[in-house]
Amino acid sequence: xxxxxxAVVVDQECCKGCNLCVVACPENVLGLHKExxxxxxxxxxxxxxxxxxGCMNCGMVCPDSCITVYRVKVPVEQD
Amino acid sequence: MxxxxxxxxxxxENKVYGKSKIMTDTPLHYCYGCSHGVVHKLIAEVIEELDIxxxxxxxxxxxxxxxxxxxxxxxxxxxAHGRAxxxxxxxxxxxxxxxxxSYQGDGDLAAIGTAETMHAVNRGExxxxxxINNATYGMxxxxxxxxxxxxxxxSTSPYGRNVDINGYPLRITELLAMLPGAxxxxxxxxxTPANVRKCKKAIRKAFENSAKNIGxxxxxxxxxxxxxxxxxxxxxxxxxxxNMFPFYPLGDLKDGERDSFEQFSVQKLKK
Numbered sequence: 001x002x003x004x005x006x007a008v009v010v011d012q013e014c015c016k017g018c019n020l021c022v023v024a025c026p027e028n029v030l031g032l033h034k035e036x037x038x039x040x041x042x043x044x045x046x047x048x049x050x051x052x053x054g055c056m057n058c059g060m061v062c063p064d065s066c067i068t069v070y071r072v073k074v075p076v077e078q079d
Numbered sequence: 080m081x082x083x084x085x086x087x088x089x090x091x092e093n094k095v096y097g098k099s100k101i102m103t104d105t106p107l108h109y110c111y112g113c114s115h116g117v118v119h120k121l122i123a124e125v126i127e128e129l130d131i132x133x134x135x136x137x138x139x140x141x142x143x144x145x146x147x148x149x150x151x152x153x154x155x156x157x158x159a160h161g162r163a164x165x166x167x168x169x170x171x172x173x174x175x176x177x178x179x180x181s182y183q184g185d186g187d188l189a190a191i192g193t194a195e196t197m198h199a200v201n202r203g204e205x206x207x208x209x210x211i212n213n214a215t216y217g218m219x220x221x222x223x224x225x226x227x228x229x230x231x232x233x234s235t236s237p238y239g240r241n242v243d244i245n246g247y248p249l250r251i252t253e254l255l256a257m258l259p260g261a262x263x264x265x266x267x268x269x270x271t272p273a274n275v276r277k278c279k280k281a282i283r284k285a286f287e288n289s290a291k292n293i294g295x296x297x298x299x300x301x302x303x304x305x306x307x308x309x310x311x312x313x314x315x316x317x318x319x320x321x322n323m324f325p326f327y328p329l330g331d332l333k334d335g336e337r338d339s340f341e342q343f344s345v346q347k348l349k350k
Contacts, residue, residue, distance in 0.1 A: 006095075008089040018112030021238045026271055041111065042205040049085055057272040062106050063116025069096040070088050 002073045006054020011067045014066035019040035020069060021058035027051040030058055080228035082120030099123040101132055105149045113310025114302030115144050117269040118211060121279045122180070125153050125286055135178040136170055138151040142184040143218045144211070147341040160284030161192025167206045178289050185226040186216045189251045196251070203260025203337040207285040210252070210297065213304035214323060216350035225249040228322055235308070239241075248326060252299040258330035259340055262294030264333040270299045270316040301327050 008030065013036065018073045021044050031047035044067075046052065054071030100157055101123035109115050126135050139147045141160040148155035158166040163181035171179040186208050188196050200207070216222040217231055222235040226248050230239040239249075256264040263285055267278040278300060285296035301323055303315035310318065 005083055007087055008084050009089060016107055018113035020316070023316075025312050055272075056093060056096040060272040060275040061117065062126055062271075063109065063111075063113055063120075065098040065102055065116065065120050067096070068094060068098070068201055070086050070090065070093040071095045072083070072093050074083055 002075050004053050004071060006052040006069060006071045007049060008046055008052060008058055009068045009070070010046075010066075011066035012037050012043040012045070013039075014064050015043035016064055017040060017043055018063065019044075020061045020063070024057040024061045025054065026057065027053060063065050080347070086240040088326040099127050101127045101152050101348065103150055104345070107150060108146060109143060111278045112303070112305050112315065114269050114300065114304075115211065117165065117254055118182075118300055118302075118304050119144075119150055119274060121269070121275070121282050122182075122209070125219070125278060125283045126151070126291065128151065128283065129286055130299050131286070132180050134176065136167075136174075137161060138167045138170070138179070138181040140181070140183040140187040142187050142216075144182055144184065145218075147182060151187050154219055159195070161187050161190070162195055163192065164204070164206070164208060166193045167208075168199055168204045171206050175205075178207070178286055179205075180209060180286070180289075182209045183211070184217070185210070185212045185214065185224050186218075188227045189249050193251070197258070198214060200255045201258045201260045203257040205292050207282075207289050208295060208297045209282070209285075209301045210326065211302050211305065214248075214304070215304050217304040217305040217307045221304065221309065224311075226251075230324060231322075250327065252297065252327075252332060255297050255316070259338035261297060262288050262331055262336045263296040263331075265297070265331045266301060266327060266329050266348060268319070270303070270319060288336075289337075290319070293335075299327075333344075335347070 029052045032042040033045045037043050056069045059067040059069045107116050138156050141164050146168045166180040167179045214226045223233040263279050268274045288296045305312045305315040
């Protein structure tokens with residue numbers, strides 16, 4: 001049995017804060033940042049990175065292709 | 080076991096999804112949450128997967144996606160308003176080995192370019208036609224289009240579309256599915272990850288059909304225009320699901336190849 005861990009990298013300058021990735025995330029990992037980027041958009045970022053499973057849903061729905069998804073399999077040691 | 084740090088996950092060998100190499104670094108000029116960006120990305124991904132960057136030619140429309148040539152790194156041509164299928168026809172006939180696709184919105188394809196659209200499909204040209212249906216003229220400020228829903232408020236129908244005055248919404252995909260030249264006619268959407276995957280499959284199939292010489296492939300993508308509809312992107316997706324999908328149901332309308340029409344071919348006239 002292996003656990004899957006993922007991570008999302010958002011290109012913060014490219015992000016327009018449309019909120020679609022936040023809605024698409026099944027684990028509620030993403031959220032819009034309080035701060036804004038140089039264009040004045042509240043960019044998306046990982047609020048709870050430990051829950052990410054690397055399912056790529058956020059990247060799929062991102063209209064600006066600013067999301068890169070990484071995923072690793074973590075073998076779980078059985079006691 | 081020590082807890083895995085983010086830096087251990089974010090490594091090039093662990094990358095599973097990212098921006099396609101065919102997309103240029105230019106930031107998209109579209110409004111936030113616009114469906115155009117997703118469809119652009121899918122086209123770029125399909126071109127990358129099929130490895131046809133050098134053989135693909137796109138025909139850009141007039142509308143929001145008029146500057147599409149800035150975003151996908153392939154050969155492009157710009158057509159007059161509504162004439163993208165005609166331009167694509169010409170290119171495909173001169174260069175039959177190229178993959179030619181046209182990309183149009185509803186004001187372009189279903190209003191001013193209806194004649195070009197119908198006849199290109201009726202001739203069974205081996206091109207891919209991608210149709211973005213967002214039920215409004217997005218670029219000019221959200222005016223009423225032929226595909227606008229009954230009762231939908233736009234800037235030129237402030238009391239909602241009235242069928243007595245404005246007529247009915249046009250289901251052009253159903254019309255095209257009846258034509259003998261069409262090989263693959265489908266209606267897709269890109270509002271959820273599952274639909275994005277299905278839409279990508281459809282675009283891939285259309286490009287593969289283009290190489291097989293079996294007729295026109297037509298993909299309608301039911302999309303949102305949150306600026307034109309004047310709501311936020313998430314609400315726009317919901318509105319589309321509730322109001323547009325009953326009238327524009329998703330799915331394949333035709334899947335095969337163009338009809339041979341042998342049973343209707345007549346004998347030569349004797350003089």
